[in-house]
Amino acid sequence: MDILLVDDEKEYTTILKKIIEKKGYNVETASSGKEAIEKIKKFRFNLVLSDLIMDGIDGIELLTRIKEISSNIEVILVTGYGSIQNAVEAMQKGAFSYFIKGDSPEVLIDEIKKVEEMVELRCAFDKSSEFVLKTNNKEFSQAIDIAKKAAESNINILILGESGVGKDVFANYIHQYSDRKEENFVAVNCCAFSDTLLESELFGHERGAFTGAIEKRVGRFELANNGTLFLDEIGDTSLDVQVKLLRVLENKTIQRIGSNKEIEVDFRLICATNKNLYDEIKKGTFREDFFYRISSIIIEIPPLRNRVEDKEMLINFFLNQCEIEFNKKIEYIDEDAKKFLMTYEYPGNLREMKNIIRRLVVLAENGMITSKYLPNQNISNIYEDDIEEIRPLREIRREFESEYIDKVLVQCNENISEAARRLEISRRQLSNKINDFKIR
Known part of the structure; x- marks a missing residue:
């Protein structure tokens, strides 16, 4: 893993560099925030360790600049006891964690290891995404072929398909095959925000633009400049938001909320939705002119139930992935479980398949997956006239509850906030249940 150490105290930097390098990490140094930004633009780093208090660009500002360059670079702030509150506030702005000077270096090494695990998971996700695009299905192959050809241009693309088919994977694939692949890929789930919040998220805002705007915020349009902007669930945007998006696409300029200054933006737009936009246009909930603007090329991804020839390959891949993730070896799958996995239609598509297999691997006993923990299997038994085994009601x-939450999460595209809203419980309550039930 590649680490950039930023501190204007050279002696401290030298000592810390040696300690971290002894653990097998590659460490570069910078003596100022300005030098750090220059190095980050030239070289690839997974983690930046930055002093909080520095002349010129301090740790907070450096954090903001880093996240504008790449959201995948993690930041740990190094601070003295007197500035812990500032460090905590920085974590709310995207810092991974903070380290107090004077604490044991092992505490910092533990935090670095956590970042390393996160980086490895991202790599695993990238490999997973690549594998998900392997297919023996003719319809799916045609969709990939269109995506690859479309990537060679800057034309706007609309990806259609049911929830969980991999629309985000296709969007990433297009970005990686385009001439913008070295720039940011910025994804926004439109249904995760109210109209007001979505506008702020996309356009950014100036300090004092509205109540709670305590500092300037760069929006997703600017972050995606020269790169790719992926607007997922575009079918859930309001007519008002569609008008504003259409204006940006026509003028290639934006204004941050609270500012009259025009900012030029250049990005490739990819949109996705599981809705039938032709029906939405007829109902008057989606603008026809906006539809034609975002859909120069349409890619339709078939549902998993239509990819029968890919099922076994995908099941084996997710099984192997889960064995590694949970450090469990699966030696045997009983016939009922095999039959279910191969014949179930997976209304939640790839996302549901992966979640079911994760559940089965986690609950497997002595390396054996049985039908005991298949979705709805036990739940359906309680409605039968004869109950083979009377079990506690709490069980x-x-x-x-576990099965129901799992299905709601699938329908909400893993958006915990949206799922909590629909379940009418707090986000914290839902997160606790997810951890308690080991749903994810």
């Missing part, structure tokens, strides 16, 4: 409730 049945737990199973039903």
